[in-house]
Amino acid sequence: MIPQPQPQALKRDDLIRRSQDRCRSCDVRALSICDGQPEESLLRLAAISTPLHAPPRAVLIEEGEPAQHVFTVTAGMVKAFKLMPDGRRQIVGFLTTGDFLGLATADRYGYSVESVSSAALCRFSRGQLEALFDDFPGLERRLRQKASHELAEAQDLMLLLGRKTAQERIATFLLRLRRRLEEIGAPCDPLPLPMSRAEIADYLGLTTETVSRAFTHLRRAGLIAAGTGDASVLDLVGLRRLADGD
Amino acid sequence: MIPQPQPQALKRDDLIRRSQDRCRSCDVRALSICDGQPEESLLRLAAISTPLHAPPRAVLIEEGEPAQHVFTVTAGMVKAFKLMPDGRRQIVGFLTTGDFLGLATADRYGYSVESVSSAALCRFSRGQLEALFDDFPGLERRLRQKASHELAEAQDLMLLLGRKTAQERIATFLLRLRRRLEEIGAPCDPLPLPMSRAEIADYLGLTTETVSRAFTHLRRAGLIAAGTGDASVLDLVGLRRLADGD
């Protein structure tokens, strides 16, 4: 996909050392699967990792393809989504710094992934990663914890999709995004919204028009101040009350 | 909850041996986390497991309570659900033989669990189970795989809740239930539906009336034959086409 120049002069050991340096200085280590791992485990992880950079709207994974790789998002934002034959789309997650891509994966990808903004990722071969589990059980534990966490978030989203009104969905969406950005130490006032209204709609089970109207309602109600590419939470308590349904 | 007679004559070792026998003869071993585990791992699992039997509509877990236990369902069916303050309910999963309960759990349960039909479960202390992971990494791997699988199913449900029509939801629901029953080797023609219309509605993000009407439509279209407590798939291909949206 993204061709990498491979000068013959660089030997395999050099490449490995180079990735190790890159990982050692990685500023998202504390957020990703690397957190809390012993030094040796990191070195081995580094040796099998490939850094990727994706421009906005780049295709990273296509649903149904053999799942050879897993990824860690190190910067920017990507979306994972499912398509129906007639074009209906459900975005099952927006992933950002520290998120792991591929937890839900069997032998084939269950969703497509595209970048929202420009994004950076670390790619791992699934086989090589799973081979590391034998030597470094902490890695597998970390992945299981990430999977548990994602499952809990998925269940929150089910409640949203199955039972919440449009305004409640937008309120919940904004609060969740805010919390996530806080977790990774990103600025969240105003809250950046790198995704389009259409993407928000396909995440929340709505249409762009309904998303737009819901934003307007929240703005008129004094809960938020909304621009096109960002939003500010004005009344956190009120927004929470709305999001949770009374 | 369910008092267990504890004659003083039975010493701890006897109790352990008794659970080991119970597990060794357990007829759902191949379906649960026990599948593929070495003998020693099973013995240790057996030692920390407690069998439970629940009548229909029994409360097993309450959302927000400290998560001290995890469970394996060995028979019957239970539902996991989230409630909103005003009573809106989203069932995030129906669990049956072989399903693991507690994968999505942090320090507190993220959902309530109640039995649908009468059900049997194996209960484990979370702490004791996680302590086993150090000695038996295969257990942790098995749990991670279960979590991955559940995550993929959760994403399927997101597509359903966010984008499918009532009839497509019912069709998808019937096909998924059928596949699950096939997996565990249960009879699925006719397909038993132990849950009420209200429970189906709260799983699919609908109302009981809409569920009822959708069943009627599918029956009139010749895709299924539906009774109250079961349904037969008459036109598998047609039902699949409807479920997947053309």
Place this chain on the structure above:
DNA sequence: CGTGGAATTGACACCCGTCAATGACTGTGG
């Protein structure tokens, strides 16, 4: 300053939710 896509807003339609009545089934007590 002009252009094109995205976002917003409005009018209208429709699917599904709400409310209500009827029917089917189960268990209970006479």
Place this chain on the structure above:
DNA sequence: CCACAGTCATTGACGGGTGTCAATTCCACG
């Protein structure tokens, strides 16, 4: 054995929230 009540499923009438279609505005970019 039957009458009865209670729960659940079904069906109908109606209304509302959201989708659909269309027009307008906004904004980024050339």
